[in-house]
Amino acid sequence: xxxxxxxxxxxxxxxxxxxxxxxxxxxxxxxxxxxxxxxxxxxxxxxxxxxxxxxxxxxxxxxxxxxxxxxxxxxxxxxxxxxxxxxxxxxxxxxxxxxxxxxxxxxxxxxxxxxxxxxxxxxxxxxxxxxxxxxxxxxxxxxxxxxxxxxx
Amino acid sequence: xxxxxxxxxxxxxxxxxxxxxxxxxxxxxxxxxxxxxxxxxxxxxxxxxxxxxxxxxxxxxxxxxxxxxxxxxxxxxxxxxxxxxxxxxxxxxxxxxxxxxxxxxxxxxxxxxxxxxxxxxxxxxxxxxxxxxxxxxxxxxxxxxxxxxxxxxxxxxxxxxxxxxxxxxxxxxxxxxxxxxxxxxxxxxxxxxxxxxxxxxxxxxxxxxxxxxxxxxxxxxxxxxxxxxxxxxxxxxxxxxxxxxxxxxxxxxxxxxxxxxxxxxx
Numbered sequence: 001x002x003x004x005x006x007x008x009x010x011x012x013x014x015x016x017x018x019x020x021x022x023x024x025x026x027x028x029x030x031x032x033x034x035x036x037x038x039x040x041x042x043x044x045x046x047x048x049x050x051x052x053x054x055x056x057x058x059x060x061x062x063x064x065x066x067x068x069x070x071x072x073x074x075x076x077x078x079x080x081x082x083x084x085x086x087x088x089x090x091x092x093x094x095x096x097x098x099x100x101x102x103x104x105x106x107x108x109x110x111x112x113x114x115x116x117x118x119x120x121x122x123x124x125x126x127x128x129x130x131x132x133x134x135x136x137x138x139x140x141x142x143x144x145x146x147x148x149x150x151x152x
Numbered sequence: 153x154x155x156x157x158x159x160x161x162x163x164x165x166x167x168x169x170x171x172x173x174x175x176x177x178x179x180x181x182x183x184x185x186x187x188x189x190x191x192x193x194x195x196x197x198x199x200x201x202x203x204x205x206x207x208x209x210x211x212x213x214x215x216x217x218x219x220x221x222x223x224x225x226x227x228x229x230x231x232x233x234x235x236x237x238x239x240x241x242x243x244x245x246x247x248x249x250x251x252x253x254x255x256x257x258x259x260x261x262x263x264x265x266x267x268x269x270x271x272x273x274x275x276x277x278x279x280x281x282x283x284x285x286x287x288x289x290x291x292x293x294x295x296x297x298x299x300x301x302x303x304x305x306x307x308x309x310x311x312x313x314x315x316x317x318x319x320x321x322x323x324x325x326x327x328x329x330x331x332x333x334x335x336x337x338x339x340x341x342x343x344x345x346x347x348x349x350x351x352x353x354x355x356x357x358x359x360x361x362x363x364x365x366x367x368x369x370x371x372x373x374x375x376x377x378x379x380x381x382x383x384x385x386x387x388x389x390x391x392x393x394x395x396x397x398x399x400x401x402x403x404x405x406x407x408x409x410x411x412x413x414x415x416x417x418x
Binding site for chain 2: 003006007009010012013014016017018019020021023024025027028029055056057067107108
């Protein structure tokens with residue numbers, strides 16, 4: 001009897017430990033977004049990505065539909081090539097556009113997709129041609145200062 | 153002349169300490185090598201491991217739950233105070249989750265475990281040696297390394313990663329209670345920032361690897377110190393102290409090394 005109840009508590013302990021690991025993986029770490037086979041990849045070239053990082057969200061109308069998989073530089077054009085993982089259940093027209101926007105004034109940057117009107121959808125490995133680069137705050141401030149100086 | 157002899161004596165003492173330390177490390181390694189066959193053999197009698205898992209793991213659960221909850225709540229309060237200056241309190245969940253999964257969960261669990269269960273392991277084995285129970289087992293052709301040491305080693309090694317995961321999960325829940333309940337943060341932002349910033353492969357699995365290593369080291373030090381203790385009451389008390397001190401130092405040193413390697417992506 002003594003041994004049985006001890007085994008029971010040890011079993012509970014092991015279950016609690018595994019549940020905690022599952023919670024960390026699913027609730028905290030969001031493992032289901034990483035699932036290969038559930039996403040397809042498209043690329044988009046940007047002139048300037050600002051401070052976009054991999055794993056940043058990809059959204060449509062503010063709803064998360066994927067994440068940034070990788071960011072590299074095209075050695076010929078010197079533009080940033082951003083690879084996006086998008087969930088398979090969301091399909092987008094081929095002439096959709098991508099822009100890098102900031103959540104709040106100083107928040108994290110993410111990729112926002114705007115669907116186009118084409119009848120053909122983006123395929124795995126496809127490319128988004130219309131892009132809008134990140135807004136770099138320093139550039140806007142310096143432009144503002146120069147334009148003010150020009151007026152006076 | 154006397155100053156000269158004092159310096160020589162000091163250097164001599166230092167040398168003796170270095171030799172003693174290396175000697176201990178060598179004996180501990182040989183002990184581990186002798187223990188390995190026992191680790192395999194005891195798996196056939198898993199009941200003994202379960203018994204030890206109760207003594208080391210389940211009975212440590214209370215201190216882990218309470219400390220985990222409080223560490224999470226403190227992190228939330230401190231983090232909020234700083235983040236709110238930059239209007240970045242939405243990142244509080246991420247801050248808490250990363251600190252707990254990567255560092256605080258594995259390290260604090262290991263330190264608490266060394267103090268609560270590691271010392272008890274050493275004292276128990278040391279006292280068995282002092283009261284000649286281990287010698288008695290050998291007389292009956294029972295290998296104490298298999299019957300006594302191996303199940304305790306396994307139990308410690310299994311318990312630490314499980315406890316670390318529980319510590320981390322409870323800490324995050326504690327932070328959630330303070331952040332959303334007391335500080336008025338939005339619950340959805342708390343979780344979504346966390347999910348977009350915490351990587352399962354780097355952060356969660358990295359923390360798990362750390363705690364597995366810590367569990368191995370603590371169990372090793374604890375059973376070695378107990379088995380190696382002088383069979384007197386003073387010897388057992390010294391061995392217990394040594395277990396806590398050396399495992400704490402080993403945990404922090406190893407943590408630094410592992411963090412350095414993990415951040416470089418190796």
